[in-house]
Amino acid sequence: MPTIDELRSASETTRLILKMRTVxxxxxxxxxxxxxPPMIEALTDESGQxxxxxxxxxxxxxxxxxxxxxxxxxxxxxxxxxxxxNSGSPTRKDTDNDVKSVTFxxxxxxxSVLELALGIDLxxxxxxxxxxxxxxxxxxxxxxxxxxLVIGYDPKxxxxxxxxxxxFSPKDFPTLAWKRDEVLSYAIAGDALPDDQLGTAVRDFPxxxxxxxxxxxxxxxxxxxxxxxxxxxxxxxDRVTLAGGQVLEATEGGTSDAVEPAAPEVGATVEDGxxxxxxxx
Numbered sequence: 001m002p003t004i005d006e007l008r009s010a011s012e013t014t015r016l017i018l019k020m021r022t023v024x025x026x027x028x029x030x031x032x033x034x035x036x037p038p039m040i041e042a043l044t045d046e047s048g049q050x051x052x053x054x055x056x057x058x059x060x061x062x063x064x065x066x067x068x069x070x071x072x073x074x075x076x077x078x079x080x081x082x083x084x085x086n087s088g089s090p091t092r093k094d095t096d097n098d099v100k101s102v103t104f105x106x107x108x109x110x111x112s113v114l115e116l117a118l119g120i121d122l123x124x125x126x127x128x129x130x131x132x133x134x135x136x137x138x139x140x141x142x143x144x145x146x147x148x149l150v151i152g153y154d155p156k157x158x159x160x161x162x163x164x165x166x167x168f169s170p171k172d173f174p175t176l177a178w179k180r181d182e183v184l185s186y187a188i189a190g191d192a193l194p195d196d197q198l199g200t201a202v203r204d205f206p207x208x209x210x211x212x213x214x215x216x217x218x219x220x221x222x223x224x225x226x227x228x229x230x231x232x233x234x235x236x237x238d239r240v241t242l243a244g245g246q247v248l249e250a251t252e253g254g255t256s257d258a259v260e261p262a263a264p265e266v267g268a269t270v271e272d273g274x275x276x277x278x279x280x281x
Contacts, residue, residue, distance in 0.1 A: 015215055018159055020152030023071055025062035025104065026053065027112050027168075030145040031123055037147050039198055040164040048210035050160070057149055062116075063108035066185060071104040071150060073163065100192040100201055102148065102165065105185050116170050117186040119144060144170055146190070153209065160209035165202055166195035222249055222280075230258045234275050248277035 002010075028037035037056035044050055065071060078097040081090035106113040115122050119141030127133050148168040152161045174187040192201040207219050216223070217235040225239035225247050234240070235253040242248065246263040254274025261272040269278045 013218055015157055015211075016218060018154045018157065018161070020070075020161065021155055022153040023065065024151045024153075025065065025071065025106075026057040026149040026151075027060040027062060027116060028054070028056035028147045028149075029060065029115060029121065029123070030147065031121065039147075039166060040149055040162075040203065043151065043160060043162045043205050043208045044212070048158075048208070048213040050209075053149075057147075060112040061110075062104075062106050062112055063110060064106070066105035066107060069103075069105045071102065074101045074103065075099070076101075101189065102150070102163075102168065102192065103187070103189045105187045107183055107185050109184060109186075113186050113188075115144065116146065116188045116190070117174055117176070119170050119173050141170075141173065146170065148190075148192075154211070157211045157215070158209050159207065159211035159215070160205075162205035162208060163202060164205070165192040166198045167193040167201065169193050217253060228256070228260050230256055230260070231273075232256045239280070240277070246279055247281045249280050250275055251278050252276035 030036050038054050040057075042051060076097070076099045077095060080094045080096055082092035082094075084091040106117070111122050111125075114120075114135070118135070118137070120135065120138065121142045121144060122135065125133060125135055146165075146168040148165040150163045150165075154160075168190050169192075170188065170190040172189045174189075176184075176186070178184065194201045207221070212219070217237050220237070222237045222239050225241045228240040228242050228248075233253070233255050234250045236250050238250045238253070240248050242260060242263050244263055248261075248263075248270070251269065252275065254276070256275050257273035261270045261277065264270045264277075264279050266279050266281065269276055271277075
């Protein structure tokens with residue numbers, strides 16, 4: 001029988017306690033009559049290294065944000081409850097709304113920030129020879145559609161996380177204040193609306209980067225199955241497909257045997273060299 005310390009050792013790891021010490025934000029505006037910025041399909045390559053960002057996102061870098069405020073992703077879910085006689089608790093709940101938002105305070109004065117803060121498409125605004133920029137405000141803000149990419153990074157464990165909002169709509173345009181002892185800042189807020197092309201309002205990348213490769217066996221997500229191979233190293237949560245089509249998942253990492261193991265019953269385990277497999281299908 002395991003001791004409490006053994007149970008704790010098997011169920012905890014400090015490597016999964018992450019801090020997003022670096023946060024980067026990129027805003028690519030979908031402009032009428034121009035090719036739309038590409039969707040973000042992945043953050044990293046097979047080795048966990050970051051992929052180059054498309055040019056539209058590079059040009060839409062937000063730059064420094066307020067350290068104390070960071071970036072937040074509020075979520076407001078509303079539900080209706082039905083109450084019934086003979087029951088002290090609601091007998092039915094229906095979710096009516098799920099509003100996902102993004103808020104942060106930008107500290108750099110640049111076009112990408114001003115577009116979000118003012119709600120104006122500034123793509124046709126050019127600087128003068130003296131560097132001066134002139135913006136004439138319309139009566140109403142433009143209905144901007146922004147593809148917003150947020151990347152966070154924990155340098156200690158080299159784990160990244162990302163959020164991609166294909167249809168970010170700025171709202172609650174900030175009251176700008178010029179104060180002698182404070183940096184000029186822009187409080188940005190907006191809602192994440194569903195995107196017809198992507199079919200979602202938010203695409204999450206909660207685990208990425210070199211640490212995601214190194215510690216892939218710790219996060220609890222199984223890998224897509226690959227054909228079983230002899231004398232091959234496997235880690236916990238790796239999956240393989242046997243010749244008969246059965247799928248096994250490693251519960252203990254190790255090196256496979258020279259001969260493919262016989263498939264056990266679903267839910268049962270089998271030893272394969274120093275690997276322990278459980279059949280999942």
